Amino acid sequence: MNREIRITPSILNADFDHLGQEIAKIADVSDLIHLDVMDNVFVPNFTFDFESASQIIQACPIGVDAHLMVAHVDEIAPLYAQIGCASVTIHAEASENIGQTLRAIRSEGARSGLAIKPNTAIDDYEQFSDLVDMFLIMTVEPGFGGQKFMSDMMDKVRATRALIGDRPIWLQVDGGISLETIEIAVDAGADTFVAGSAVFKSDDPAAMVLALRNLAKGL
Ligand code: DX5
Ligand code: ZN
Numbered sequence: 001m002n003r004e005i006r007i008t009p010s011i012l013n014a015d016f017d018h019l020g021q022e023i024a025k026i027a028d029v030s031d032l033i034h035l036d037v038m039d040n041v042f043v044p045n046f047t048f049d050f051e052s053a054s055q056i057i058q059a060c061p062i063g064v065d066a067h068l069m070v071a072h073v074d075e076i077a078p079l080y081a082q083i084g085c086a087s088v089t090i091h092a093e094a095s096e097n098i099g100q101t102l103r104a105i106r107s108e109g110a111r112s113g114l115a116i117k118p119n120t121a122i123d124d125y126e127q128f129s130d131l132v133d134m135f136l137i138m139t140v141e142p143g144f145g146g147q148k149f150m151s152d153m154m155d156k157v158r159a160t161r162a163l164i165g166d167r168p169i170w171l172q173v174d175g176g177i178s179l180e181t182i183e184i185a186v187d188a189g190a191d192t193f194v195a196g197s198a199v200f201k202s203d204d205p206a207a208m209v210l211a212l213r214n215l216a217k218g219l
Contacts (some may be wrong), residue, residue: 003191005216006031006064006170007209010196012047013145023060029209032065032086034174034194041069041209042094043143050076054083062069063087067115067174069142070094074101081108089136089172092115092125102131113172117142122156126163127154133169134192135160139185140175149176154188161189179211186216 009030014022020201023033037053040046048056057064063086070079073094078101080088097100102112114128116187122137123196137157140147160171173185174194177217182193195212202208 003186005186005213006192007213008032008172008192008194009092009199009205009209010034010036010067010145010194011200012036013197013200015200019056020059022200022205026209027061027206029213030062030165031192032063033060034065034067034196035085036196037066037068037070037080038143041071042073042091043069043106044147045143050079052174053080053148055083057083065089065113068116068135070093070198078104078108080199081105081110085110087111087113087134089115089119089134091115091142093117093120097129098133100176102128105202106131107132111170114141115174116156118150118153122160127168129163133160134172135164135169136172136174137190138172138175139177141183142175146201147176149178149181151181151184154184157185157188177212179208179215182212182216186218 038045038047065087066080066085073090088110105112111133113134114132139153170192172192173190177195178198199205
């Protein structure tokens with residue numbers, strides 16, 4: 001398989017009291033840092049408000065892939081792009097004007113991402129493909145790390161790969177990605193992998209990122 005592979009570790013299960021040190025462990029071997037922003041409204045968990053997220057983003061030594069699991073995302077998403085995120089992903093279920101928000105993210109200089117939860121079909125969102133730099137197919141219900149990978153999402157990953165065709169749109173999966181599951185997602189067509197607990201619960205997070213990358217590349 002010649003597809004370019006990206007590993008974007010999630011810091012959700014890292015030690016929040018020492019985030020700088022946690023990020024430093026994996027920065028050199030990661031493509032982007034995946035930052036899960038949760039508001040306790042769109043999902044039943046809270047991580048960061050915009051102020052704390054901004055501090056993390058501005059201090060991060062590599063690009064940040066912000067995954068916004070928040071209500072009223074249309075207002076806040078462009079601000080995440082403005083403060084320098086490399087990529088900003090909104091949930092289709094949380095947006096009232098998907099096209100406008102994806103355009104606003106791009107016009108602030110970030111890559112635009114569109115995520116869907118396990119019970120949301122991709123079909124209705126194909127129309128936004130020209131405005132999307134990355135589709136995110138959730139492989140767990142958003143809200144928490146450490147959940148079981150939903151292999152029944154692979155049909156959706158395959159359908160999304162088919163609609164992407166030859167376009168340079170990234171296809172990300174998030175939830176339960178580990179040494180046991182990453183190849184299943186690669187085979188279905190994913191090329192960009194979030195891994196939270198697999199990386200930060202491992203004794204050597206950097207070695208885990210490399211191991212996941214090698215498996216995904218078929219090495
Ligand atoms: C869940 C988050 C994920 C989470 C993944 O809502 O979007 O990014 O950190 O964690 P793992 O890899 O442990 O499933
Ligand atoms: Zn995430």
